Amino acid sequence: MRAIVPIKQILDPTGFAVHRRLERIFINREDYIINPNDKNALEETLRLKDAHGVEVIALSLGEPRVDDALREALAMGADQAFLLTDEAFAEADAAAAALILAKAIEKIGDYDLILTGQRAMDTGASQIGPRLAEYLGLPQVLEVREVSGLSNGKLRAKRNWKGGYAEVEVGLPVLLSIAPQANEARYPHGARIMNAYREWEISTWGLADLGLAEEELSPLIGLRRKAFPPERTFGELITGAPGEAAKELAQLLREVGSWKLESGG
Amino acid sequence: MDLEYWELLTGEAIEEEEIVCRDIWVVAEVKDGALTPISLEMVGKARELAAALGAYVQSVLLGEGLESLAQELIHRGANGVYLADDPRLVEYHLETYAEILSGLFQAKKPEIILFGATELGQELAPRLAQRLGTGLISDCLDLSIDETERVLLATHPVYGGEYFHVSTFLGAKPQIATVRPGAFRLPFADEYGSGEMEKIAVNLEGIEGKVKVLSVSTGEAQPQVPLSKARVVVAGGRGLGDAEGFALVEELAEALGGQVAGSRGALDEGWIGQERQVGLSDVTVKPDLYIACGIWGDVHHYFAMQEAKFVVAINKNPEAPIFKVADIGIVSDPKEIIPLLLSELRAG
Numbered sequence: 001m002r003a004i005v006p007i008k009q010i011l012d013p014t015g016f017a018v019h020r021r022l023e024r025i026f027i028n029r030e031d032y033i034i035n036p037n038d039k040n041a042l043e044e045t046l047r048l049k050d051a052h053g054v055e056v057i058a059l060s061l062g063e064p065r066v067d068d069a070l071r072e073a074l075a076m077g078a079d080q081a082f083l084l085t086d087e088a089f090a091e092a093d094a095a096a097a098a099l100i101l102a103k104a105i106e107k108i109g110d111y112d113l114i115l116t117g118q119r120a121m122d123t124g125a126s127q128i129g130p131r132l133a134e135y136l137g138l139p140q141v142l143e144v145r146e147v148s149g150l151s152n153g154k155l156r157a158k159r160n161w162k163g164g165y166a167e168v169e170v171g172l173p174v175l176l177s178i179a180p181q182a183n184e185a186r187y188p189h190g191a192r193i194m195n196a197y198r199e200w201e202i203s204t205w206g207l208a209d210l211g212l213a214e215e216e217l218s219p220l221i222g223l224r225r226k227a228f229p230p231e232r233t234f235g236e237l238i239t240g241a242p243g244e245a246a247k248e249l250a251q252l253l254r255e256v257g258s259w260k261l262e263s264g265g
Numbered sequence: 266m267d268l269e270y271w272e273l274l275t276g277e278a279i280e281e282e283e284i285v286c287r288d289i290w291v292v293a294e295v296k297d298g299a300l301t302p303i304s305l306e307m308v309g310k311a312r313e314l315a316a317a318l319g320a321y322v323q324s325v326l327l328g329e330g331l332e333s334l335a336q337e338l339i340h341r342g343a344n345g346v347y348l349a350d351d352p353r354l355v356e357y358h359l360e361t362y363a364e365i366l367s368g369l370f371q372a373k374k375p376e377i378i379l380f381g382a383t384e385l386g387q388e389l390a391p392r393l394a395q396r397l398g399t400g401l402i403s404d405c406l407d408l409s410i411d412e413t414e415r416v417l418l419a420t421h422p423v424y425g426g427e428y429f430h431v432s433t434f435l436g437a438k439p440q441i442a443t444v445r446p447g448a449f450r451l452p453f454a455d456e457y458g459s460g461e462m463e464k465i466a467v468n469l470e471g472i473e474g475k476v477k478v479l480s481v482s483t484g485e486a487q488p489q490v491p492l493s494k495a496r497v498v499v500a501g502g503r504g505l506g507d508a509e510g511f512a513l514v515e516e517l518a519e520a521l522g523g524q525v526a527g528s529r530g531a532l533d534e535g536w537i538g539q540e541r542q543v544g545l546s547d548v549t550v551k552p553d554l555y556i557a558c559g560i561w562g563d564v565h566h567y568f569a570m571q572e573a574k575f576v577v578a579i580n581k582n583p584e585a586p587i588f589k590v591a592d593i594g595i596v597s598d599p600k601e602i603i604p605l606l607l608s609e610l611r612a613g
Contacts, residue, residue, distance in 0.1 A: 130391035249602075
């Protein structure tokens with residue numbers, strides 16, 4: 001069985017600070033990480049590899065530096081990686097990115113599962129998975145918190161649903177989006193990280209390799225401007241020793257409302 | 266606007282291509298036999314946008330026995346409601362819902378389509394955007410019309426709400442957006458509001474759900490008073506360190522006769538279920554007193570609790586944005602403060 005995991009590399013949010021009043025973003029350190037939720041998707045796929053021997057293929061679209069994200073995926077345990085990079089891909093919005101990824105997935109072919117993260121941390125969007133499923137004509141199960149079974153061409157999963165969860169069954173091939181609480185992604189072994197750089201080959205595909213024309217990638221959505229949350233006014237800060245602070249807070253709570261207190265308790 | 270009237274008014278004949286794509290559509294959601302608040306919030310916002318565009322607000326409902334819900338949509342501001350009334354649509358399946366909606370959108374050619382940024386909206390909106398070959402802006406906190414270009418402007422959070430992007434559509438129609446629950450106010454109901462209801466033919470030949478639901482679990486016990494109506498909410502986040510720390514939040518909530526809630530962090534740690542998560546969920550709280558313990562306070566959290574009347578924040582980190590929305594802040598370890606506070610409250 002073969003599973004394909006598209007991952008996205010994003011700017012590490014701990015490396016920049018947003019100044020609301022100046023309406024500016026200060027980049028202190030330009031580092032890139034794998035979108036944390038995509039790592040959950042990768043982890044869930046690697047668990048399927050451990051349990052069912054599923055072949056894991058990582059895929060990423062972006063600038064050549066995305067190579068690092070794919071090496072990390074290989075170090076974590078992916079079997080193969082493909083880098084989709086081309087100057088024509090630079091302006092890709094969600095629809096164009098989905099098209100590029102879908103063409104690559106078709107080219108890889110013979111897949112049973114596609115696993116994506118539920119949400120991209122940078123854009124906050126959760127479009128790529130369902131767009132891929134639509135393009136490829138696949139059923140989808142979103143917000144999966146656990147893949148609970150995989151046998152006889154069928155998959156069982158628990159997905160977040162209406163405040164609880166639903167257990168569902170679906171035939172393969174299928175696209176899953178993995179919820180952040182599904183798992184804790186593994187850390188790659190040091191030796192595997194070195195091997196990922198020394199020994200693994202990453203195939204690179206561009207516009208022509210995927211049989212795409214530049215016109216097909218014209219963006220449908222454009223950025224007008226950035227906006228910043230309003231600077232909020234500080235309330236009162238209670239300072240001083242914890243004992244004093246708790247006393248003051250208890251007093252204030254009694255003043256703002258008569259909270260029903262459990263007697264004695 | 267009536268196009269013949271427009272022609273009369275301006276003396277311009279409207280080209281065939283131009284007369285498509287006018288109305289604003291709201292895909293309404295039904296939960297436990299009632300419209301979800303986000304459905305009505307979207308109708309309210311759609312009315313504002315429609316005024317700028319000179320368009321009508323249309324809504325669509327899927328399920329069975331929907332007339333009274335359609336009437337409510339009309340009272341809240343919809344000019345028309347399309348009903349896909351069929352027993353096969355009572356249970357949600359992507360394949361059937363997408364078939365009905367895409368057929369309707371292709372026939373009626375809306376200019377704008379709004380979905381809730383809910384489980385259902387996240388299932389349907391991107392698939393329909395892909396099917397209709399158009400763009401989608403997810404999780405919008407604000408919507409407006411650029412009247413000079415007649416396009417939708419949508420404000421949506423990036424990097425978890427550190428800042429926002431104001432994005433727009435570059436020509437493709439319909440313009441589809443998903444809207445964050447709680448981002449817009451509920452519109453007032455106007456009992457005299459009138460509009461048209463139209464049942465649409467439901468043809469699902471050869472279309473069936475591919476994902477079989479084996480069982481549904483409400484999982485964690487539901488709060489007795491819905492969290493959205495609780496007078497006092499005590500919420501905990503990652504800053505509590507461990508489950509033992511979170512137990513203090515439960516104790517404080519009990520002492521104040523309030524409800525326990527948690528941030529995204531508390532959910533990820535497994536201390537609460539999704540139904541008690543404030544921020545990035547359908548839950549919006551409006552208590553008289555909101556106590557945030559060890560919660561960082563990102564913008565998702567803020568949007569879900571901004572209507573709280575009095576906010577207390579307890580957090581070790583003085584940089585935590587939660588202090589900017591708090592009426593009272595204590596920069597200290599909540600694990601140290603809560604037991605002290607409990608004994609003060611009980612003593613007093």
